[in-house]
Amino acid sequence: MSETRQGPAFAPLYRQVRDTLVQRLIDGAWLPGAMLPSEFQLAGELGVSQGTVRKALDAMTAEHLLVRRQGRGTFVALPEESRILFQFFRLASDDGGRIFPESRVVARTRGAASEAERAILGLATGAEVWRIERVRHLGGTPVISERITLPLERFAGLGEMETIPNNVYALYSERFGITVARASEKLKASPADATAAERLGCAVGAPLLAIERLALALDGTPVEHRHSLCATERFHYRLEL
């Protein structure tokens, strides 16, 4: 952490430290669940003060990349259901309950990426993708019909898997070494098509909440595209502003 002060970016030291540590996560120096060195150890190693390291670690904690526990240490965040529920899964029952949904995979196919998929996922012409279709249940009733699109290149071994687990972000992490760091979503209301109507037990044309998600890896590259159709008669998408 000596040079780069006068570089073209002009980032403050704590930002440089944060970027250095994120790069180590990308390089796999610390796997999910691993404990990081203490603040003083990192400070000594990087040649900065403990307060500067703390500011970088706090920022990464706010990004859900790390988990800090007093008396224990600083750990790389795990893709646990409880964390997914907090960060990514925003559907709640109208009576307030929030649970992680059960999933049933309907189809898993491999094929050439469409032009739209290539644009969204940043793929070259001719690139292939996996497409996973599944129905997700909340409290026993089917609520979400969704299609997940993954670049074949990054998920080559997916074809050899017998089953797709419920928590796919844990799968991406444990089996493919890919950490989903953040995502952006676009929400619309759209009418149920025949497929969704059949899977969710609603009428064709019934209003569904359509969620389009692009998930990004630690390095900011697109990892997953997901299109979900949700029956929101007894559920809602919740957020705080």
Add this chain to the structure above:
Amino acid sequence: MSETRQGPAFAPLYRQVRDTLVQRLIDGAWLPGAMLPSEFQLAGELGVSQGTVRKALDAMTAEHLLVRRQGRGTFVALPEESRILFQFFRLASDDGGRIFPESRVVARTRGAASEAERAILGLATGAEVWRIERVRHLGGTPVISERITLPLERFAGLGEMETIPNNVYALYSERFGITVARASEKLKASPADATAAERLGCAVGAPLLAIERLALALDGTPVEHRHSLCATERFHYRLEL
């Protein structure tokens, strides 16, 4: 900032400072747009270090209560359109454009609060509310049909106003001294009723994005209930996870 260290709350000093300063905002000691004393002045007055004041001010900045500008000072946030657009209005055009909508008020009525309205807004039995219905346009086309419900008690002078301005949060602030600090929203897909269909130029039963918002004042009390129906054929609700 001397006592309360051993109180029942056990809040750290920077949190106590933050709460003290928020209370001053509630009391109107600094109106929106006003400049706060410098960090050192506040530190001396409250008997804490400048670093502790900074941490409290940074927290309030993250809550969008304050705006800090290097070389200028720290200011109470204003309910400007640009800020509303950033914090509260999450609808964007499918091509990416984000603009503040134009509004046309359709009705403004006064009446007894329903049981549901009383529960949501925390009102006593027999309390009255204002109801404002309006249609909001984006790029010239009607996109949102919404009803705003306000406690009559807190917005007594509303009946004397000739017109309701486009930016109602600025109205709440400037005319009624009420600052909307945060809000929670619930999103569903729901079919267009006859009213919404007529206002938005869509078919009855067409899928609309229903947004239910509860806005909270600085002290955490409910201020406004809002139900919006949005035509999302060429627009979407955007958020980052």
Add this chain to the structure above:
DNA sequence: TAGTGGTCTAGACCACCCA
């Protein structure tokens, strides 16, 4: 008891804005 993160302090220097 030792090690960790959490808090608080004091002081230095820089970048920015304005009169």
Add this chain to the structure above:
DNA sequence: GGGTGGTCTAGACCACTAC
């Protein structure tokens, strides 16, 4: 030039966890 926030450092003490 004087005031503001932004950054960085060094050190102290506390609270929690594990052994």
